[in-house]
Each structure stands twice: as C-alpha cells, then as structure tokens.
Amino acid sequence: MRVINLSFRYGRRTPWVLSDAGFVLSPGDVTEVVGPNGTGKSTLLRLLAGLLRPVKGTIDERPDVVGYAPERFPAAQPFTVAAYLRHMAAIRGTDPRRIDEWSGRLGMDQLMGHRLPDLSKGSAHKVGLAQALLCEPGLLILDEPFAGLDAATRAELPQIIGEVSARGGIVVVSDHQGELRALPDLRRHEVRDGTIRELPRNAGPAAGMRVTAQNGTAPDITPQGITQQDDSTRDDSTRDGTAHGIMVQGVAVLEDGSPAVTVLEVAVVTSKAEELANRLRAEGHVVQIAREAAE
Numbered sequence: 001m002r003v004i005n006l007s008f009r010y011g012r013r014t015p016w017v018l019s020d021a022g023f024v025l026s027p028g029d030v031t032e033v034v035g036p037n038g039t040g041k042s043t044l045l046r047l048l049a050g051l052l053r054p055v056k057g058t059i060d061e062r063p064d065v066v067g068y069a070p071e072r073f074p075a076a077q078p079f080t081v082a083a084y085l086r087h088m089a090a091i092r093g094t095d096p097r098r099i100d101e102w103s104g105r106l107g108m109d110q111l112m113g114h115r116l117p118d119l120s121k122g123s124a125h126k127v128g129l130a131q132a133l134l135c136e137p138g139l140l141i142l143d144e145p146f147a148g149l150d151a152a153t154r155a156e157l158p159q160i161i162g163e164v165s166a167r168g169g170i171v172v173v174s175d176h177q178g179e180l181r182a183l184p185d186l187r188r189h190e191v192r193d194g195t196i197r198e199l200p201r202n203a204g205p206a207a208g209m210r211v212t213a214q215n216g217t218a219p220d221i222t223p224q225g226i227t228q229q230d231d232s233t234r235d236d237s238t239r240d241g242t243a244h245g246i247m248v249q250g251v252a253v254l255e256d257g258s259p260a261v262t263v264l265e266v267a268v269v270t271s272k273a274e275e276l277a278n279r280l281r282a283e284g285h286v287v288q289i290a291r292e293a294a295e
C-alpha cells in the first residue's frame with residue numbers, strides 16, 4: 001500500500017493535519033503509529049482505512065478487505081451484540097460462524113445478548129475489535145486497541161495481530177501504551193507537524209553513555225510535580241546522523257498548568273557523549289552525564 005503526497009485538512013479554513021506525507025507498507029507489515037496528542041494519528045488511520053478521502057495525494061494498492069476498529073466504538077445503536085455482529089458479517093459476506101470464534105477468543109460470549117448502548121466502554125471496544133477482525137482483513141487498522149481492555153484480551157491481541165501479519169495482512173495500530181513493542185519487526189511511523197517519518201525499528205537505546213538533559217530554569221522538580229510519566233523510548237538522530245535513544249522521564253508542570261521542564265534521558269555512543277553534552281549545555285540545558293550502560 002503506497003501513501004503518496006498525502007495532504008489532509010478537515011475544512012478549507014482549518015490547518016493542514018497532514019501535508020505531503022508519504023510511506024509504503026508491504027504485506028505482513030505491522031506498524032505502530034506514534035506521535036504527540038492531537039497531531040493526526042487517528043486522522044491518518046481513517047485516511048488509510050478509506051473513511052476519509054485525501055484532500056491531495058493518493059493511497060494506492062489498499063488491500064480489498066479492510067477491518068477498522070475506532071478508538072471509540074459508536075455504541076448508540078439499537079442492536080444486541082449478536083445482532084450487530086451478524087449484520088456486519090452479512091454486509092462483509094463473512095461466514096457467521098466466525099462470530100462465535102471471535103466472541104470466544106475476545107472473551108465476549110456473555111455479552112452477546114446485551115444491547116450495545118448498555119455495554120461498558122471496554123465491552124463496546126471489544127465489539128469494535130470483533131467486527132474489524134470478522135472479515136479476515138488484508139488491512140487491519142486499530143486505533144488505541146488496548147485502551148480499556150481486560151488483561152486476558154490485552155495479552156491475546158498481539159498474538160491476533162501477529163496472525164493477521166503472518167497471513168500477509170498489513171496492520172496499522174496507534175497505541176499510546178506501547179503494548180506491541182515486543183513484536184518482532186514492528187515498524188513505527190511518527191506523525192508530527194503534519195509529516196510522517198519512519199522511526200528506526202530497533203527502538204532500544206544502544207550500549208554507550210547516558211546523558212540526562214534538563215531544560216529550562218523552572219523550580220525544583222518534585223515527584224508531585226511530575227504529572228506525566230512516559231517510559232516510551234524512541235530513536236532519534238543527532239544532526240550528524242548518529243543514532244541515539246531518547247526517553248522522556250517526566251514532564252513537570254508549573255502552577256499555571258504549563259509544562260515547564262522536561263527531563264530526558266538520552267543514550268548515545270560513548271564517543272559522542274561529551275560532544276552532545278557540550279552542545280546541549282551551549283543551548284541552555286542542564287546536562288548530567290549519568291552513567292555508562294552495560295556493553
């Protein structure tokens with residue numbers, strides 16, 4: 001599937017969400033779409049699914065059968081779970097016996113007689129997953145699929161995604177919680193400032209020296225001041241092209257609510273550590289060379 005010069009905005013007078021973005025996904029690829037809140041991850045997923053049409057550019061060679069599970073399943077529909085899934089199976093031309101298979105696998109058997117509007121958020125989310133998986137998708141798109149899921153289904157989902165990939169399906173997942181990081185060959189695409197770029201596959205920091213940089217002159221960072229813990233790592237590149245890993249350890253927030261201090265832990269190859277530390281100091285950051293990682 002080829003995304004070519006993709007640009008999108010919701011209205012003529014609204015800002016571009018995506019601008020001239022492009023990438024290619026091959027059969028069997030699983031990619032995690034990452035990026036800051038509100039940058040356009042869900043928009044990209046809806047474009048890939050064909051639910052939104054690009055304003056400019058094209059998405060070529062989209063697999064014929066697309067399964068899409070939205071971040072929030074629209075539960076305000078006058079059906080029971082069973083009737084809804086039978087209806088979806090009929091629309092997609094899927095053998096209705098597959099409903100029982102997915103109901104069992106996603107732990108939904110006891111929900112089948114319930115009305116959609118009566119479901120809890122987590123249960124409604126499972127119905128959204130089931131309808132996306134029913135049709136054996138060649139392209140499976142999951143928007144925050146782990147949110148609100150019970151532990152058993154959370155554990156099952158990477159396996160399900162692996163199976164779709166193993167039979168040649170493309171899987172695109174936005175996942176704040178990083179639950180797929182253990183999947184081998186997981187690709188990662190970052191949506192940021194209207195562009196999409198692929199992050200290096202091997203997101204773990206390389207052996208070398210760690211540098212902790214603290215930006216700004218805000219008051220002390222206390223544990224209470226840290227409002228957001230995000231242990232996700234991402235690879236980045238220094239301006240000279242040396243790969244290093246960055247871990248956001250916490251964002252302290254001032255009394256007026258504005259994020260003022262970000263603590264980053266950066267892993268760089270040992271030979272580049274001093275140079276990077278000096279450059280960050282020159283830019284006004286507080287830098288501490290913390291420790292050498294094990295080789």
Ligand SMILES: Nc1ncnc2c1ncn2[C@@H]1O[C@H](COP(=O)(O)OP(=O)(O)OP(=O)(O)O)[C@@H](O)[C@H]1O
Nearest residue numbers: 010011014017035036037038039040041042043044
């Ligand atoms: N239906 C819509 N109409 C107009 N603007 C929208 C619509 N949906 C999203 N937007 C805007 O498009 C931008 C991208 O939103 P989107 O939901 O795609 O981001 P996101 O990265 O998925 O966010 P989050 O991480 O919070 O889920 C935001 O500025 C949002 O306000």
